[in-house]
Amino acid sequence: MLAGILGGQGTQIGGHYYFLLFFLTAPLVVPTHDKRGMAIVCAICVSWFCLFELHPWPSSIAVQALGPATIKLLYLSVLLSGSVVLFVALLAGEYFSELLERRIQQMASTDELTGLGNRRVFYQVLAQWQAAYHCEQRPFCVAMLDIDHFKNINDTYGHEAGDQVLRALSMLLRQGVSQEDVVCRIGGEEFAVLLAGHTLEQARMVCEALRQRIAATPIRAAGTQLQVTVSLGVGQCKGPDCLAGIDRALYAAKHAGRNAVHLHQAGVAEPNQAQV
Known part of the structure; x- marks a missing residue:
């Protein structure tokens, strides 16, 4: 999604700010006890943002021809869709995490052969x-x-x-x-x-x-x-x-x-x- 946004819109209208969004939501995606994983995700997001901030490029000719109002509408639509996708992903991740945790607890407390408590x-x-x-x-x-x-x-x-x-x-x-x-x-x-x-x-x-x-x-x-x-x-x-x-x-x-x-x-x- 980011490749498509940056490839068409360039960086002048702020598409690369999505990396800051992912940086801010990293604690919701990566377990907080996984400090190494958290550091890697945050470093990747900040690095990509800094790279595009220091080396910007303009939008494609086809996108520039749409006009400022259309570009802003497109930008808001992409922002909204990205937020929805992220929200759904977080809900799904939380649901499956709870499901997995319950399954692990059940396996740890149940006798596999009889189904009774162990x-x-x-x-x-x-x-x-x-x-x-x-x-x-x-x-x-x-x-x-x-x-x-x-x-x-x-x-x-x-x-x-x-x-x-x-x-x-x-x-x-x-x-x-x-x-x-x-x-x-x-x-x-x-x-x-x-x-x-x-x-x-x-x-x-x-x-x-x-x-x-x-x-x-x-x-x-x-x-x-x-x-x-x-x-x-x-x-x-x-x-x-x-x-x-x-x-x-x-x-x-x-x-x-x-x-x-x-x-x-x-x-x-x-x-x-x-x-x-």
């Missing part, structure tokens, strides 16, 4: 809920669960079948809790569920329902129906060491025969009697 999300939400508990005494519980004998599934049917089991289990977990609750995959076959506003007894009932639903739902993988069970440890988070206690409850559930829910309360892992 370990990072789990600890972020846990910290937020713990802060809310200390300020407002808002109770919540955490359940940690493992797929029973998951290694046997991978060894027998292959890792693709294992991935299918993980995806199916993730769907069952999401469907078995409320929208306020948060389900995350925090390890290979290890999941965590943050249960908002739940007492320990309410959390036990939710976890027991999840355990029964998973055990009663065959999962199709590798062309066959697999019967999958899970072991769960659940506790109410009131202190910084609650996860260690819940992990011990999960460990107790696995060593008590699996496919069970064990509770953690006051540092003691108590078995839930509803066990298959």
Whole structure:
């Protein structure tokens, strides 16, 4: 656009001042933290302006024949169109920058295989809920669960079948809790569920329902129906060491025969009697 303007109008009517416009808007186009890029853009714009200011040339004969009024109208039209193009470009750049930033944040917080929140999300939400508990005494519980004998599934049917089991289990977990609750995959076959506003007894009932639903739902993988069970440890988070206690409850559930829910309360892992 500048080549066309300067080639026809020359520099006598100020077409080269567009470079100053780009110089002034450089902070909007180049990220402010990119100091090197900012310096390069500004130096290029100022250099071109100085070059045309020191070495001007007249308009072409065809443009001069249009008359001063027509040239001014043409100049104003080009100025207006350039402003519109720049404005649209800035809006588009801001939109795509925000879109890219949201996509990056989503990729950083989402487990790629299951679509659940990852370990990072789990600890972020846990910290937020713990802060809310200390300020407002808002109770919540955490359940940690493992797929029973998951290694046997991978060894027998292959890792693709294992991935299918993980995806199916993730769907069952999401469907078995409320929208306020948060389900995350925090390890290979290890999941965590943050249960908002739940007492320990309410959390036990939710976890027991999840355990029964998973055990009663065959999962199709590798062309066959697999019967999958899970072991769960659940506790109410009131202190910084609650996860260690819940992990011990999960460990107790696995060593008590699996496919069970064990509770953690006051540092003691108590078995839930509803066990298959």
